[in-house]
Each structure stands twice: as C-alpha cells, then as structure tokens.
Amino acid sequence: MASKRTQALLYARRAAMAAIALLLLVAGVRSSWGTAQHVMLSKGREHGTLTVASCGGETCTGPYTPEGRTADHPRVTIEKSIAAKKGARLPVVLKPGTTEAVRAGAPGILHAWAPLGGALLLAALVVAGGLRLTRLAWGAALAGGALLGAAFLAL
Template structure:
C-alpha cells in the first residue's frame, strides 16, 4: 500500500511537470529556436488590457517590416519601449526574445515545479528532491519577474 501511494504521487508529480512543459512550449519554441524565424524589434505604441501593439522593424534578412504586431501585456514595457522580439510564423503575434523572453516563456513550468515540489515532499517524503524542485521553480519565476 505504501509503495502504491508513492507511485501514485510520483505519477502526479510527473504529470504536473509534463503539463507545465506542455503549457510553456508554444512560446518557448520561438524563443529557443529563432534561426528560421523572423526577428527584430517592436516599438510599443499602445497597450490594452491584454495586449500591446506597435510596429515591427526587422533585424534578420528573412524578416519583413510590419506596421502592427501584438505582444502580451505582461511581457511589454511602457509605451515607447523597444523590445527584441521573434514573430510567430503565419501571424502578427510576437514573443519577446533573448534571456528575458526565454524565462518568461518557461513561467508555466516554474509554477509546475513549485506544485510538484509539494507533491514530492508531502506524498513521497523526498524532502531534498522537493527542495530542489522548489528552488528551481522559485529561481525561474523570480528571474522572469526581475528581468521583465
């Protein structure tokens, strides 16, 4: 019975980590592998409740200038700021590039690490492993908060 409970908690922890990685991947893939994608800078002109918009100036040879692209408000700075971005293929949506963009893209995984640490500590009684998971999650979330 004890072994079954630990196995179930281990499965739950793995499920949390997979879900965090799955939620992070749609934005992270553009930041981690920008070679074949258009990258440049976006100047923030106007911000709404959820998105900020502005023109896109290309920095790569395969990029084209766009009059209006959008980015999540949580990633954008104040109006007038220039952000390095990567264009999502086939859309006018952009994601922030560089190390701050990479950390922001993996924020869901950071939350999953924190949740999994509670499961590992309480359900599996593996406190050192739980502290490692919690530390990694806290470091990821704090880094994203400070750099953005």
C-alpha cells in the first residue's frame, strides 16, 4: 500500500511542477505580447523617429517625427532603456490611439520579448529541480539567457 501512495505522490509532484513551469511560460508570453504585438505586427501603425528630450524614472519623452503623412506629435513617451540618452534618435512605432511609443526593428522585438527570457530562466529551474529533466532545463536556460543577452546587446 505504501508504494502506491508513494507513486501517487510522485505523480502529483511532477504534475504540480509541470503546471508551475507552464504557468511561468504563459505569464512570460502574456507579459511580452503586450509590447511585442505593436512591434511585430506594425503594418498599418504609425512609424517614425523619437528624439529623446528628457528622461524620468521610468520613461523618456521627446518629439516624434513620422515617416509617412501622419501628424507630428510634440511629446511622445517611451519606456526608459539603457541606451536612451538625451538627444538619441530612436526608430519607434506608436501604439494605436496613444502617444506611447515602442522601439521598432530587431532591438524592439528583443526588448519586447525580454520578459519571456526571464520566464524561461525561471522555468528552467523548476524543470531541473522539480521534474528532473536536465536536458530540457539546460535548453530552456540557454534560450532564456540568449534572449536576455541579445536584448541587452541590441539596446
């Protein structure tokens, strides 16, 4: 009887660890998609250049010059990143109906998916420790680390 109980506990533990790892990955994708959708599906959205005029604690602001025939915006905000210094000119995409911008191109895509990179690193710990799947854990950790490293280098 004890062996069946032990077996059931092992299955329950593995199911719980798999659910936690899946929850981490879903949270990373959901957190990333809020910004990534504007960068990756940018057709039909306003593209232009933001010239950084000032930076606060979490955001930078500056004038926006569009690429097409859309109106100029005197003050557009963007999330503060490592590379945002006063006078920097950044290619951006505006979120529809707002004056909030996100980085365009490869740096913008990598920056948008950075939360998924962190989620992959956390899930790798759960997969290695809770599920004992070390190869899968190393793969997830390497993918997450590569994503975060590439985002850091691109910005």
